[in-house]
Amino acid sequence: MFAARQPAVKSVLGSLKSQNAIRSFATATDMQPTKIGGKYTVTLIPGDGIGAEVSDSVKQIFKADNVPVQWEQVDATGVITGKEHPESLFKESVLSLKRNKVGLKGILYTPVERSGHQSFNVALRQELDIYASVVLIKNIPGYQTRHSGVDFCLIRENTEGEYSGLEHQSVPGVVESLKIVTKMKSERISKFAFAFAKANNRKKVTCIHKANIMKLADGLFRQTFHEVAKDYPSLEVNDLIVDNASMQAVGKPQQFDVLVMPNLYGSILSNIGAALVGGPGVIPGCNMGREHAVFEPGCRHVGLDIKGKNEANPTAMLLSASMMLRHLNLDDHATRLSQAVYGVIADGKVRTRDMQGTSTTQEFTNAVLKKLETL
Numbered sequence: 001m002f003a004a005r006q007p008a009v010k011s012v013l014g015s016l017k018s019q020n021a022i023r024s025f026a027t028a029t030d031m032q033p034t035k036i037g038g039k040y041t042v043t044l045i046p047g048d049g050i051g052a053e054v055s056d057s058v059k060q061i062f063k064a065d066n067v068p069v070q071w072e073q074v075d076a077t078g079v080i081t082g083k084e085h086p087e088s089l090f091k092e093s094v095l096s097l098k099r100n101k102v103g104l105k106g107i108l109y110t111p112v113e114r115s116g117h118q119s120f121n122v123a124l125r126q127e128l129d130i131y132a133s134v135v136l137i138k139n140i141p142g143y144q145t146r147h148s149g150v151d152f153c154l155i156r157e158n159t160e161g162e163y164s165g166l167e168h169q170s171v172p173g174v175v176e177s178l179k180i181v182t183k184m185k186s187e188r189i190s191k192f193a194f195a196f197a198k199a200n201n202r203k204k205v206t207c208i209h210k211a212n213i214m215k216l217a218d219g220l221f222r223q224t225f226h227e228v229a230k231d232y233p234s235l236e237v238n239d240l241i242v243d244n245a246s247m248q249a250v251g252k253p254q255q256f257d258v259l260v261m262p263n264l265y266g267s268i269l270s271n272i273g274a275a276l277v278g279g280p281g282v283i284p285g286c287n288m289g290r291e292h293a294v295f296e297p298g299c300r301h302v303g304l305d306i307k308g309k310n311e312a313n314p315t316a317m318l319l320s321a322s323m324m325l326r327h328l329n330l331d332d333h334a335t336r337l338s339q340a341v342y343g344v345i346a347d348g349k350v351r352t353r354d355m356q357g358t359s360t361t362q363e364f365t366n367a368v369l370k371k372l373e374t375l
Helices: 051-064 086-100 120-128 183-199 217-229 242-251 263-277 315-327 331-347 361-373
Strands: 008-010 025-027 039-045 069-073 102-105 132-138 151-157 161-171 174-180 204-209 236-241 258-261 285-288 293-295
Touching: 039 051, 039 086, 051 315, 051 361, 069 086, 086 102, 086 120, 102 315, 120 161, 120 293, 132 183, 132 263, 151 183, 151 263, 161 263, 183 204, 183 217, 183 258, 204 217, 204 242, 204 263, 217 236, 236 242, 242 263, 258 263, 285 315, 293 315, 315 331, 331 361
Parallel strands: 039 069, 039 102, 102 293, 151 258, 204 236, 204 258
Antiparallel strands: 132 151, 132 285, 161 174, 285 293
């Protein structure tokens, strides 16, 4: 019965050459996106920091390319302003996603202060059971970074582990924080990773863990991974301790293909991976469940320091939007969008500050719009 509830995985390779292609993610079999009058209704949550600016870039390009998507925008925020508590807008965003099944999202700010609210990013994944985070770490042609030939995918369990949110203070000065690992969810994310690898002609799946120390929790995750691996004899399988994996990623990232891991390790390695290929502004991602799919930049950086300065790089949001279009079977629009973004970057004339350029967010968007006209 459990296997029947697993998402099917399909390839979303575009018509680009293989080195430019944004590779696939899973499509949930029970998912039926809302479609009215020939257009898909998609929840848009711009998020905090630079979210409004990069979301506006997506909206401009979708309008110019006549993409059959209408937005149901919810301006949820993690910032407490004193006017309206963010909890109400968060609940509204959850209801919108439950209706529409598909969403495009920026990153919501989570206060570090103890008096602040819980992470809405985490709460959203738990509420909708969008259990699989898929982050694509790949060199972009024409954008030279320290490493070349990097092409791997991080698949992260989204709903438990250290992000369970179960903390309490036993006595003053002593805090207990519970890490939850279950066999069911470890099996579910492992099957997702292997199905993804098979659908995308990947060769190797690596389990990242800390089972040498957390022998019960990470031990269960690792053991379950290897049990699932027996059903995929054509794939190479190995596992690495997370600190060794971090060192290996910095030293020789070309060795990695598909990596699957618990929540916290995915957060760490996605940031390491982003640094390898150009930073958080170029990393697309998505969060998949059986009934819902939410697409967002793969690196959870809010960008509060550059908010409103017209300096943000919209690439990660645009490529995440391209993945979303493929998920909606709008392959022609998805390919045109990714081709235009890659084309602008390959030309090298329009680069935002994080890419060692001087172009603004709007100038980058205009360049993508102009490139679309030539496709």
